[in-house]
Amino acid sequence: MKRPFSYKLNIFLFLLPALILFLGVLIAPIVMSFVYSLMDWNGLSTPTYIGFKNYVELFTSRSINISRALQNAMLLAVLSVCIQLPFALILALKLSQHIKGERWYLAIFFMPVLISSVVIGQLWIKVYNPEYGVLNALLRSLGLDSWTRIWLGDKNTAMGACLVPILWQYVGYHMLLMYAGIKGMPAELNEAAMLDGCTPAQVSWYIIIPYIRPILRVSVIFAVTGSLKSFDMIYVLTNGGPMHATELPSTLMINLLFLRNRYGMGSTIAVMLIVLCFVFALLINLAFKEEK
């Protein structure tokens, strides 16, 4: 009778440090954020309980305008799934075909992931500079002067201009995930398909892609939740401007927390982001499950 109890106690004791870490680092901040989201608090005075007023204000205030931030985040998520991931998949399929210089290409495509977003942001600010930027210079040299723009300063072009470096930066990350999945496939699967007369395109479509579906699911989850949480590149490129045209929930949250001293409202956006990430992760899991 004593052994099973002792066995369970051992399991509990061994899991306890991880549990404490999990509760302290992940669960406690979420709970605290939820508690603060019910408060009117400037970060310095005593918080006042106001129920769900912050949530009501978040979705009704013209000044905060969360709908614009959510629209931008959703646009980023859709483009990540529809452009970034297919591009990463094509690269992964091509590189896994034992092409010459495979490792070099892998390193080159993965390099933007290793470079700090601040550095990449600064590089793209130079590219988009209306006077000496490469983009406008290229357009002028092609005689397309009327196409030149103040790319990051015009509210009609700023979001598009920000999307390019954000999508470009993480292609290599998803490519590497998919490449690892493809390389982990048993070789006989491909060989059998080839012997049966499949073209390389058919092997990719009917054999490789279904096989790496768990990895594709992880990539989709990372791309969607990453888009919802996206912050650094937009912060460097436009800081949410001009006129909030590139505002994302996270930049709005920083603005409310540290510029407006509205810690209660900032926590409300944090809670909303956590809920959205969970919901989207569950929906994506469900979508991939149904396909099975």
Add this chain to the structure above:
Amino acid sequence: MKKLLALAVAAMMLLSLVPAFAEETLTLWSIAVESDSSYQSFIDAIAAFEEAHPGVKIVHEPTQNEQYKTKIKAAMNAFSDLPDIFFTWGMSFLGDFVNAEPSRVLCLEDYYPAYEAELARNMCANASYDGKLYGVPYTMSMVVLFANMDLLAQAGWDHIPETYEDMQKCCDDLLAAGITPFGVSGKETWCLTEYLEPLMIKSVGTQKLIDIYEGRASWNDEGIIAAVDAFQDMVKKGYFDPNAAALGNDEVKNNFIAGKYAFYQNGSWNCGDISKSENAASFKAGLFPVLNPDNASLYELIGGPNNTLAVAVTTENPELAATAAFELGRAMSDADYKSGANLPCWAADPEAQVSDLVAQVVEIANNAVGMVLFGDNFLSADAANTYLDYVQQAYFLALNANEFAEGIDADMK
């Protein structure tokens, strides 16, 4: 021999520890990074204080302006790891820390009398709360219209326009001569307020603007609407650099110094950089003309004592920290004045050699009949950001002057 050597080394190590035990260390947080016009003044002021107070060491930790706001607010919020002395802006920025529960800032009222002869009480208004002093103001700044007289001459003007109508005529002449009248950063919204606020004060007058900021009068006011109308008129007529939306303030300032714009309206702290340029003789300091002479006059200005040093309540040595704040403030005031980085809050050295541009700005300040601090410093953090939002929308013509006044009035309530 070896033993002797070992003993000597040990003795030297022990001796080197003595000053470390005797030394008192104070930490100072500021925004004076190397590119800041006050950087050298801080370094010199700290060196002078350390020399006058043997055994005291000041550890200076500068951070870029925008990041600094986040850093100091996060530290104040956590109420831990606060520096002994910190740079702050006056009015609402420092006020939030003073009025926190418990207050994060040491009251300096008891230490002030020793310096009263050099730092007048009226200079301390933006660092005083409920009549008590919580910060040491060291420099004051105000919005100045810097003009490139060479470019004005090319458009047929030998002086800065003195009436609003003349200013419009001058801008039209400049455009006709292929010269951009004004340089502004549309990327940094506070730079837009450097154009709108002088228009507002010269349309409604000093007291009315203070009443509006303090909530005693409505934003939905004819004078405010007229000011925003005039501001948007400047945008529509192409008086501002068409690339302004993508430019930061430093780029705009450099463009102005390089002769790209005829005017640059910004803080008086730019005097130092402009005076140091090769073509310094081309520049002159003036004021934007009056919009409504019935309500305002030329010398009603935007600005005031603002750059301040305060002492955190958590400091282990309040007396030393307070003394350091006052003495550093005095030294900074003098050094920034002489370098042209800012105007002094403390009694200035009458024999100080300053540039022509600084002398012109001092003359403007001496003629001031009213001053209102910069809107984003005057208003509380939340209100200031709402206000900046509306200013940005006005610049990008996303709303008209009436919508600006009605919208901001509703949101401020």
